[in-house]
Every structure is written in C-alpha cells, then in structure tokens.
C-alpha cells in the first residue's frame with residue numbers, strides 16, 4: 001500500500017482509513033455502518049489529494065443535503081485542512097453543482113424558484129393545458145384539483161419522476177404501468193409532462209427552475225449531448241458522501257463526470273440509511289449502478305464505528321441484524337423511560353431526562369430530540385416551553401404555523417369574531433387554511449385580493465366563505481360551513497375552547513377531509529394526529545375560546561434562542577451526531593408508522609439511534625403492549641454482557657496505547673517519528689525555511705519534517721496545551 005502523506009490533526013487514521021486515503025483505483029466505493037467514519041475518511045482522501053499537490057479547485061466534493069455539506073466541511077476543518085483551502089475546494093450539494101454548471105453554459109440564467117408557491121402559477125397553467133388536452137379522453141380518469149394540497153402532491157410527484165429520470169415515455173412503454181412503478185398517479189404523470197413542456201421551451205430553452213430541476217436538466221443534457229461534458233472543469237478527485245441519497249438523475253451526472261479517464265472517484269454510503277424514497281433514493285447506487293457502467297471498482301470496508309461505544313453499536317447491530325463493531329472505549333448509555341399515555345404527562349420524563357443531563361454537566365446544544373413526524377412536536381414544544389428549555393427547530397416550522405392548526409385557530413377567530421385583530425401575515429395564513437379545509441378553488445391572484453379586502457372589512461369573512469364555498473366547493477362543504485358559522489355565532493368568548501373545537505372538528509369530519517386533501521395516507525394521518533394533539537392541549541388547558549386563541553398568539557412571539565436544544569425530525573439529523581439523543585413516543589403506530597414502507601421506517605429508526613455519542617434516551621409507553629417493537633429489536637439486555645466485555649478490551653487497548661505500547665491500530669512505520677507543526681510569524685518564514693522547516697499548503701502551517709531535530713526550531717514550537 002502507498003503510504004499516506006497527509007497526517008490529520010486530532011485523529012489517528014486506522015489502516016482501513018489509510019487504505020481509502022491512498023486508494024488508487026478509478027472508482028472506490030465504501031459501504032459502511034453509521035458512524036464508521038465515512039465522512040471523515042472522505043475528508044482524509046481530500047487531504048491526501050491536496051498534500052500530493054492537487055489544487056483545491058481540482059477536487060470535487062458532492063453531497064445531497066445541506067446538512068451533509070456542513071458535516072463534510074466540519075470534518076475537513078477538524079482534520080486540520082485550513083479554512084482558506086476548504087473554501088477553495090469545489091464542495092457542493094449535487095443540485096448546486098448542477099446549477100453552477102448550467103449557469104456557465106446558459107446565455108441567460110433562467111429564474112430560480114426555490115419556493116413551491118412561486119411555482120404555483122406554472123403548475124396551474126400546466127394543469128389547465130392538461131385538462132384541455134385530455135378533455136375528451138375519459139380512459140385516463142384525470143382528477144383535476146387545484147387546491148394547494150393537490151398542488152403540493154403534484155409537486156412531489158414531478159420531483160420523483162425527474163429524480164428517477166422517468167418522465168419520458170418511450171413508444172413501447174405503458175403509461176399506467178410507468179406511473180404505478182414510479183409511485184405517482186396517472187394524472188400527475190401527464191401533468192408533469194405538460195409542466196415540463198411549459199418549463200422547457202423548444203425555442204427559448206429553460207424558462208424557470210424549481211428545486212432539483214438543475215440536477216434533472218444537467219443529467220438530461222449530459223445524456224442527450226455527451227459532448228457538453230467538455231465544458232465542465234476536469235476534476236481529478238471526486239468524493240461523494242451519503243451516496244445512499246443518490247437517485248438516477250444524480251447518478252447520471254456522476255457517470256458522465258467519471259467517463260473522463262483522468263478522474264478518480266471515492267464515494268461512501270450506508271444501505272441502511274436510505275430514507276429519501278420520495279426523491280427516489282435507492283441502495284443500488286452504492287454498487288450495482290456503478291457496476292453496470294464501469295469495469296474496475298474497488299470496494300473498501302470501514303468496519304468499526306467511532307461515534308459511540310460498544311453498547312449502542314451492538315444494539316444498533318441487533319436492530320438491523322448486521323455486524324456492528326465499535327472502536328471507542330466509551331460507555332455510551334441507553335436509558336429507557338416509560339411515559340404515561342395521557343395528556344401532558346407524556347412529555348414529563350423527556351423534560352426530566354434533559355434536566356438531568358444538564359445537571360450532570362451536559363449542554364443543551366449537545367442534546368437533540370428527534371421525532372418520527374412533525375405532529376409529535378405539539379406535545380414536545382409545549383413541554384419544553386413550559387419547562388423553560390430553549391430549543392431550535394430544524395427543517396420544520398413550529399406547530400402553530402401548520403395548516404391544520406391554523407385552521408383550528410381560524411375557527412376560533414370566527415367564533416370570537418376577531419379575525420381583524422391579528423397581524424396581516426397571520427390573517428393570510430388563517431385564510432389560506434380555511435380555503436384549504438373548505439376546499440375552495442381560488443386563484444392565487446384572487447386570494448390576494450380577498451386578503452386585501454378583508455383587511456379593510458374583516459367582518460366580511462363569513463360572507464366571503466359563503467360565496468366561495470357555494471361557488472367552487474361541494475354541497476357537503478356548503479352544509480358544513482353553515483353549521484360551523486351557526487356554531488361560531490352561538491359561541492361566546494367565555495365558552496370552553498375544547499367544547500367548541502370538538503364540535504367543529506366533528507362537523508368538519510377532519511379524519512376524512514384530511515385524507516381527501518392530503519391524499520397520501522401517512523401525511524393525512526400526521527395531520528389528524530396534529531389536530532388531536534392540539535385538542536388535547538385545549539382540553540388540558542381548560543381555557544375558554546379567548547384564552548386559547550390569545551395563548552397561541554402570545555406563544556408565537558417567543559423567539560428561538562441560539563444556544564438551544566436541537567429539535568427536528570429524524571430525517572433532518574442524518575449525517576449529524578449529538579452527545580445526547582432523545583427519541584420520544586416510541587409507541588405502536590407512531591414509530592414505525594404503518595403508512596410508510598417497513599424498510600424506510602427501519603432505516604429511519606437506525607439513523608435516529610445512531611446519532612448518539614454518549615447517551616441515548618428512549619421514551620416508551622408505560623403499557624408494555626403499546627411499546628414499539630423496535631425497542632425490543634435492539635435486544636438491549638442480551639447485548640449488554642458482550643458490550644461490557646468489548647468495552648473492557650477497548651479500555652485496555654487505550655491504556656496500552658497511552659503508555660506507548662503498540663496497538664493494532666497504530667501504523668508504526670508512518671507514525672514513529674511524526675512531523676511537528678510550528679507557529680511561525682509571517683516575517684520569520686524565511687528564517688524557518690533556512691533551518692529546514694517546510695510549508696504545508698493544506699494545513700497552511702510550517703512544520704519540522706518527520707525525523708527532523710526540533711531543537712533547531714524551539715522558538716516556533718507551539719506551547720504545550
């Protein structure tokens with residue numbers, strides 16, 4: 001094996017890591033467990049390429065999510081690559097890379113639309129064209145619906161079709177089969193084709209781009225016109241992290257880049273972390289798809305996790321029925337806390353576990369509460385708020401700003417005849433929620449006009465609703481609205497909020513309305529659970545209509561604080577690590593969710609538990625038959641003795657290593673006489689150079705080469721820490 005030349009700060013690479021660091025094959029693929037140092041090793045590979053003289057600009061680092069990009073940059077810095085060098089590396093999310101390439105090619109950059117609502121007019125226009133085009137083709141059973149949930153459903157479908165590169169229909173392909181295979185409705189399939197015709201004019205080129213469109217456009221361009229590749233810079237080393245997030249469009253870009261013989265690729269992923277099925281991510285990109293195009297692929301292992309100690313490693317292995325080893329002599333703890341399944345008591349143990357962590361010296365910033373779904377944040381946010389524990393939400397809005405809760409708040413406003421008192425933004429959001437739940441079909445421009453009108457005359461809200469529901473919604477909704485308005489009319493501010501909402505929710509039949517609106521079974525269930533959680537809150541608070549309404553407004557004013565606990569869904573924590581991870585609501589039907597594929601649920605749970613370094617806290621119902629099967633699948637009691645043995649062994653090894661005794665991990669030849677980094681002021685650099693110091697362009701430091709005599713450099717030696 002070639003010897004490494006890049007020696008990182010703060011870390012001793014294992015022989016496995018060194019093998020990847022110095023890999024010489026054109027394509028090197030790493031499939032390894034969570035926390036087995038994939039990102040770190042890719043960062044080592046970059047460090048090695050830099051040390052061997054590649055310019056940072058010749059190295060391309062690709063990932064799929066902003067979180068993964070953040071982690072890769074962080075690992076490079078941790079290993080000692082200087083910030084100035086990290087900034088010059090071509091590190092991108094695949095989508096941003098594609099965008100950058102396209103910008104370079106295109107004479108005029110088409111507008112980028114990152115928000116789904118900005119795409120709405122085009123989606124509606126495409127839908128209009130679709131309904132005209134297929135007006136007489138009954139065999140397609142097109143469902144033309146334009147409320148914003150139907151639009152967001154369509155939006156997801158077109159993302160998926162493009163991610164799979166499945167939008168084109170060859171002559172011998174069957175439309176119904178292709179749509180079913182891609183997991184979208186026939187309406188959405190045809191609508192997506194129409195939308196693409198609108199987005200890509202044959203004469204003017206691409207007219208606008210939404211999220212992930214750049215990846216699709218670049219993949220199509222490189223497939224249709226391979227000669228365009230000549231206009232992309234040649235990257236000598238390409239590293240790809242979180243390869244389990246790859247889809248066909250991203251893969252086609254990688255394939256094209258790797259068709260150049262000068263390029264070398266190292267990519268890493270974990271088949272058990274495939275969770276973005278909505279974006280057509282699949283485990284086949286960890287090997288099979290590469291094997292279909294390239295002959296010589298080297299596969300490398302990283303067989304031990306460095307994130308947590310053996311106990312969690314073995315529990316994660318038992319859960320996934322695979323071998324997981326830890327190399328950390330760390331007694332990672334796993335605590336199981338029962339919770340009562342009623343009311344506010346559900347979150348009490350969670351709050352106590354956070355408080356205990358802080359009392360024991362842990363920080364809130366090192367703590368993460370990871371949820372299966374957004375609805376769970378209703379109870380958690382309330383509990384954290386009540387206990388004065390600051391939290392920051394990642395990848396989701398607070399529950400009070402979600403459609404279904406805004407709808408309930410709008411009903412309270414109707415009952416209080418108070419729509420005019422709140423700020424414009426909230427008014428707009430509540431109106432949007434009413435439009436959604438009463439299934440009113442209104443164009444965005446008309447909607448804005450109504451918002452303006454109601455600004456002047458808020459008392460006209462019931463009039464607007466009556467008019468619009470009659471005009472565009474179903475007879476059932478007309479009758480529902482009348483009942484709701486009558487209920488609101490007969491309610492006084494001092495009436496109990498829970499009683500009012502309970503009746504209103506029954507009138508609206510939210511269970512079925514959510515199913516109709518949100519189409520996807522899982523999403524509909526999350527919406528209903530959110531409503532139930534808010535109703536629980538109303539019942540616990542025992543407050544009147546005015547009290548609950550005002551409480552929601554006051555709660556929104558509380559700002560998020562910077563040093564705070566991390567609160568997100570599991571998916572947003574992938575790639576990250578936290579000292580203490582807390583997983584609430586591990587109950588049957590919650591995690592795993594019955595509505596999502598079993599494998600994705602397992603992968604999500606595996607991602608969740610493997611984020612923890614020092615402590616994992618699992619919260620389970622106090623009734624045994626309600627506890628999620630996943631907890632038992634971790635075999636916590638069975639793996640304990642084995643984990644203790646392994647921990648003991650790792651501790652002995654660590655002690656020996658401290659005493660200088662050789663360990664298996666230590667590559668003697670490389671580390672016997674390590675180099676010494678110096679602190680040389682700019683003005684003294686020539687002197688240092690004369691005495692034999694060398695300049696490291698990667699870490700941007702002067703150093704005494706391995707085997708050199710440090711006494712010649714005493715004045716520049718770092719003070720011992």
Ligand SMILES: Nc1ncnc2c1ncn2[C@@H]1O[C@H](COP(=O)(O)OP(=O)(O)OP(=O)(O)O)[C@@H](O)[C@H]1O
Pocket residue numbers: 011012013014017032033034035036037038039040041075270305306307574575576577
């Ligand atoms: N040789 C090593 N010695 C000690 N710790 C290491 C070593 N290599 C990596 N680590 C540490 O292991 C932890 C996990 O590393 P990393 O994030 O690279 O894993 P990963 O496989 O990319 O994780 P994930 O599967 O979650 O994406 C980090 O805290 C990292 O600093």
